[in-house]
Amino acid sequence: MSETGAVIQGAKVELLPRSLDPFHLETPVAQTSSDSQGFYHLNFSCKDECPLVILVTKDGFAPIEHRLVTLRVKKDYRMPKAVASLSATVINESGKPIEGALIFVSHESIVTPGDLSGLAGRWAFTDRAGRARIEELPQDDDVMIQISARRHRENRCFISLLPGENRLGTVVLKEGSEEEIIVSPLLPAGK
Known part of the structure; x- marks a missing residue:
């Protein structure tokens, strides 16, 4: 519903x-x-x-x-209207696009980094140009974006999504396997 x-x-x-x-x-x-x-x-x-x-x-x-948790579940689900979108380009430190990077957007906090299952969210993989777009995101004051790619450090940031907003940004992933938390690389379109 x-x-x-x-x-x-x-x-x-x-x-x-x-x-x-x-x-x-x-x-x-x-x-x-x-x-x-x-x-x-x-x-x-x-x-x-x-x-x-x-x-x-x-x-x-x-x-x-x-x-x-159990297979005998009766539950009503309420689906929020989709009002925002996200466009991002993922590149390495040399400025080259990273194909196949995972961009995951969740409107709930992730307790264990990398454990994305069980959360309401949207995801996309970047194309050859390192670009991805995620449509149909709900309005939310605390959205977490997690960007990861093989052989690169993971980036996470927190943003707010407003109705009709399209967030744009370029994210640089460093080589390695550690996690890096950044404040907000993705800005509203036109800023």
Whole structure:
């Protein structure tokens, strides 16, 4: 349902194994869409005991991700309206673009760096020019952006997203394996 409680028909609902590797996107165990009353039913079998995540997406809404503790879950999900976007270019210290860098945007704090699963968020991988764009982000006062690439240090920053805003920025990743926390490399468009 929407933030206001209105039924959302046709939302895509996927059940995914929870991956601890942010560079590895899992194949859904089951998937369906919400019906005219906003209900869904997933049929699946899980041979091994494994952590699972429900991912709910719909154009025009920010995605919802919920980590399952038990398989018998009845839960209503409220999807916030998507109002903002993010465009970023990721380069190395020499100014060369980094292809395949992961940009992850979460509107919840991450307790353990690198553990992105179980949080509502959006992600994109950079193209050959080091560019990525993430659309359909919710308005939020405390959004964390985590940028990582193989053989490079991870960067994190915190920003606010306002309705209709497109954040732009260039992020430099240093070679190495340590984490670097930066204040805010991404500025509102036009600034």
